[in-house]
Amino acid sequence: MAVTNLGEDPGGRTATNTKGVRTYSRRWKLETSSKSDDAYAVGSASGLPLIGSAHPSDAGAFCVSLNVSNDDPWKGWKVTAEYSSEYELTTNPINDPAIITWGSEQFQKVAVEDTSGHAIVNSFGDYYDPPAMMDDSRRTVTITKNLAAVPSWILSYQDAVNSDAFTIDGFSVAIGKAKMQSVTVAAKEKRNGTSFYPVTFTIHLQKNGWLLELLDAGFRYKVGGAVAMFDTGQPGMLNGSGGKLANPTPSTVVYRSFTVYETKAFSGLPLS
Numbered sequence: 001m002a003v004t005n006l007g008e009d010p011g012g013r014t015a016t017n018t019k020g021v022r023t024y025s026r027r028w029k030l031e032t033s034s035k036s037d038d039a040y041a042v043g044s045a046s047g048l049p050l051i052g053s054a055h056p057s058d059a060g061a062f063c064v065s066l067n068v069s070n071d072d073p074w075k076g077w078k079v080t081a082e083y084s085s086e087y088e089l090t091t092n093p094i095n096d097p098a099i100i101t102w103g104s105e106q107f108q109k110v111a112v113e114d115t116s117g118h119a120i121v122n123s124f125g126d127y128y129d130p131p132a133m134m135d136d137s138r139r140t141v142t143i144t145k146n147l148a149a150v151p152s153w154i155l156s157y158q159d160a161v162n163s164d165a166f167t168i169d170g171f172s173v174a175i176g177k178a179k180m181q182s183v184t185v186a187a188k189e190k191r192n193g194t195s196f197y198p199v200t201f202t203i204h205l206q207k208n209g210w211l212l213e214l215l216d217a218g219f220r221y222k223v224g225g226a227v228a229m230f231d232t233g234q235p236g237m238l239n240g241s242g243g244k245l246a247n248p249t250p251s252t253v254v255y256r257s258f259t260v261y262e263t264k265a266f267s268g269l270p271l272s
Contacts, residue, residue, distance in 0.1 A: 001034040003077075005047040012080065022061050024083040031075055039068040042077045049081045050192050052089035052096070062089040093191040098145040098272050100169045105204070109136040112215060118250035119215070125248065126234070139205040140181070141168060145270040146196040154183050156264065161210045163263035168203075168271045176209040178266060199270070210261055216240055216254040 005028060012027020026049075030042050043066050055061040061083040069078050088097050111120050111134040121127055162178040186198040217235040220227050221244040228244075230236035237248035245254065 001037050001041070002032070003037055003041050003045045004031045004033075005045050006030060007047075009078070012078075020085075022058060022083075022085040024055055024058065024061060026081045026083070028079045028081075030077040030079060032077060033075075035074045039070070042070075043068045043079060045079075048079055050091045052091040052093070052191065055083045058083070058085065060088075061085040062087070064089070091192050092194055093146045093189070093196045094148055094194065096146050098143050098270060100144075100271075101142045102169075103140045103142070105138050105140055107136040107138065108133045110134075112213075113255070116251070119253045121250055125250070140202055141171075141205065142200060142202045143168070143269075143271060144198055144200040147199045147270065148196060150185050150197060151183070151199055151270075153264075153269070154185070157183070157269075159261050160264040161261040162266040164265045164267050166265075166267040166269075166271070173205065173266070176211070176263075177205055177207065179204050179206070179210050179261060180264075180266075201269075203266075212258040212260045213255045214258070216245075216256050 007029065009027045009029050012025065014025040016023050028048060030045055032042065048066065049063045051063055051066070053063045055063070062085075063081050064084050065082045067080040067082070069080075070076070071078055087099065090096055111132040113119055119127070120132060157180045160180045161176055162173065163175065165175055166173055166178075181202045181204045183199070183201040186200070188195055188197055190196070216238040218238060219235055220229055221236065221238055222228075222242040223244075230244075237245040237253050239245040240254040240256065245252065
């Protein structure tokens with residue numbers, strides 16, 4: 001049993017350009033020496049392009065499929081290779097560039113201060129009950145990258161915030177502005193004999209970062225070495241050091257910041 005590649009058929013070449021996406025077809029003629037030779041044997045013949053190989057005349061278009069057909073009635077075969085410039089591929093799927101998409105998600109949060117940093121209170125100075133809510137939109141970036149194995153960082157980066165500045169898709173992200181939101185590992189695939197896992201992870205971006213900010217208020221305050229209670233029956237304003245805030249106003253109340261998410265370096269993630 002043998003498969004002979006008779007070469008490329010010049011009459012099988014086609015090309016289209018649709019909104020800047022270039023596609024091509026190339027066709028080869030092959031012959032088999034036995035009726036038991038099947039489409040797998042023909043499609044595996046030497047001299048045919050591999051999935052992910054570049055078009056010979058357009059380095060930005062890559063082979064995305066091979067179509068095998070038997071036309072004479074068992075001995076003669078045709079193999080058509082389809083190319084596309086829509087995505088960059090390589091013959092080794094691990095080397096494929098990451099696919100990156102951007103978006104937004106909408107959340108809600110309690111409105112505690114205005115754009116000037118003043119507390120949102122009524123004309124007497126009390127906080128609204130129930131509190132007012134406000135939109136809390138986040139920019140999202142989703143990265144899909146082929147990896148040789150399930151990533152070892154899948155747990156250690158759970159809800160992690162970036163401890164370093166990093167760049168993704170040409171966009172610079174400052175320290176503390178990004179948080180790992182989700183990770184999805186698709187079923188194992190194989191291309192040209194190489195196994196891989198398509199791994200998709202989503203990062204949420206916040207322009208004000210991911211510190212937890214809370215109003216410094218409570219029922220007790222420090223007086224020298226003693227502890228006193230506010231006599232209003234409601235939480236009173238504190239000065240950031242446990243003492244009573246003198247003459248609190250919306251512009252002088254104190255907010256405390258807390259680091260509640262573990263930090264990790266993001267620059268080492270498969271971002272490209």
